[in-house]
Amino acid sequence: MNLYSHLARPLLFRFPPEFAHRLTLASLRLPGLAKLLTGNHPAPSDPVKLMGLSFRNRLGIAAGVDKNAEAPMAWKQLGFGFAELGTITLHPQPGNPTPRVFRYPSRQALINRLGFPNLGAQIIAQRLSAARDRNDFGDFPIGLNLGKSKVTPLDKAPADYLASFKILHPVGNFFVVNISSPNTPGLRDLAKPDDLRRLLSTLQEFNRSTTTPKPLLLKISPDVGNSALPEIVAATREFQLAGIVAVNTTLQRTPEDAAEAGGLSGRPLTSRALEVTRLIRPLLDKEQILIGVGGVMNAANYLTRRAAGADLVQVYTGMVYLGPHTAWELLKTS
Numbered sequence: 001m002n003l004y005s006h007l008a009r010p011l012l013f014r015f016p017p018e019f020a021h022r023l024t025l026a027s028l029r030l031p032g033l034a035k036l037l038t039g040n041h042p043a044p045s046d047p048v049k050l051m052g053l054s055f056r057n058r059l060g061i062a063a064g065v066d067k068n069a070e071a072p073m074a075w076k077q078l079g080f081g082f083a084e085l086g087t088i089t090l091h092p093q094p095g096n097p098t099p100r101v102f103r104y105p106s107r108q109a110l111i112n113r114l115g116f117p118n119l120g121a122q123i124i125a126q127r128l129s130a131a132r133d134r135n136d137f138g139d140f141p142i143g144l145n146l147g148k149s150k151v152t153p154l155d156k157a158p159a160d161y162l163a164s165f166k167i168l169h170p171v172g173n174f175f176v177v178n179i180s181s182p183n184t185p186g187l188r189d190l191a192k193p194d195d196l197r198r199l200l201s202t203l204q205e206f207n208r209s210t211t212t213p214k215p216l217l218l219k220i221s222p223d224v225g226n227s228a229l230p231e232i233v234a235a236t237r238e239f240q241l242a243g244i245v246a247v248n249t250t251l252q253r254t255p256e257d258a259a260e261a262g263g264l265s266g267r268p269l270t271s272r273a274l275e276v277t278r279l280i281r282p283l284l285d286k287e288q289i290l291i292g293v294g295g296v297m298n299a300a301n302y303l304t305r306r307a308a309g310a311d312l313v314q315v316y317t318g319m320v321y322l323g324p325h326t327a328w329e330l331l332k333t334s
């Protein structure tokens with residue numbers, strides 16, 4: 001019997017999604033709980049070196065799960081190969097009014113319109129710096145996802161991202177520029193070629209001036225038209241980004257999906273996320289990597305995403321439905 005699907009999930013699903021999420025994060029901070037939940041099984045092993053970093057396997061936690069770097073050690077103990085924390089903004093901000101996360105179990109989906117609630121770059125950098133001093137992470141790469149503060153106007157976006165990047169640069173192993181969340185007004189406009197080039201050049205100019213430049217990736221939306229993809233990928237090549245994270249949540253709905261406002265994730269996103277992976281792979285330079293995310297709900301989805309060209313894969317909604325054994329479930333070989 002799977003304890004999560006029979007016991008813990010029905011219990012957690014009685015609570016509003018955001019409360020259940022907070023409860024989960026608080027529990028995972030208890031030392032030893034993650035290990036207890038997973039029977040202390042060794043993490044799935046499929047080691048790979050990418051972007052100069054060593055990954056013990058290719059499955060990671062997607063951005064949004066742990067926005068404030070509350071439980072980074074737990075993701076390691078839950079068998080994952082890496083974690084992307086955030087989205088982090090320069091200024092602390094509360095996000096949108098609640099309720100702002102919605103579950104659709106029959107569709108294995110979520111809709112969220114959180115709007116980047118987080119404690120801000122300064123506090124999160126201090127948290128991560130303390131964890132690094134304790135040498136908590138070891139061989140577990142930590143990516144940090146950067147977003148625009150809501151109070152910052154769109155034309156000042158590059159300076160806002162840059163300030164966060166400077167604060168967080170010493171404490172992340174790689175960075176992801178997020179221009180693709182649907183819940184910050186205007187954010188997706190930053191995918192327009194001129195704006196995108198200005199943003200990427202600002203961040204890379206600083207990055208290259210440091211003694212240890214960090215791999216920088218761009219996270220894109222599934223809602224950009226296929227015809228816009230080549231120009232976006234070309235910008236990442238021009239500024240020598242380490243790769244692309246594809247994709248964020250979608251605003252698209254089929255008649256079966258709920259009409260609730262916000263970004264849709266999980267099963268309804270699987271096929272579009274796979275399509276974007278397939279379209280982007282041949283456009284990237286050889287050295288660039290692709291992180292595939294969106295609707296990876298089972299081992300078959302994981303393998304298909306890998307076969308479509310994803311070097312690494314991430315999960316968020318799948319974990320809400322699968323629980324603490326997600327890494328073993330998605331990475332099982334038979």
Ligand SMILES: Cc1cc2nc3c(=O)[nH]c(=O)nc-3n(C[C@H](O)[C@H](O)[C@H](O)COP(=O)(O)O)c2cc1C
Nearest residue numbers: 062063064087112247248265266294295315316317
């Ligand atoms: C509740 C929730 C919050 C999210 N927050 C963020 C975020 O802060 N930054 C980000 O780049 N993506 C965020 N995402 C998007 C996920 O990282 C991922 O790209 C998307 O959900 C698709 O993957 P999935 O189908 O496995 O959930 C969020 C997703 C969910 C469901």
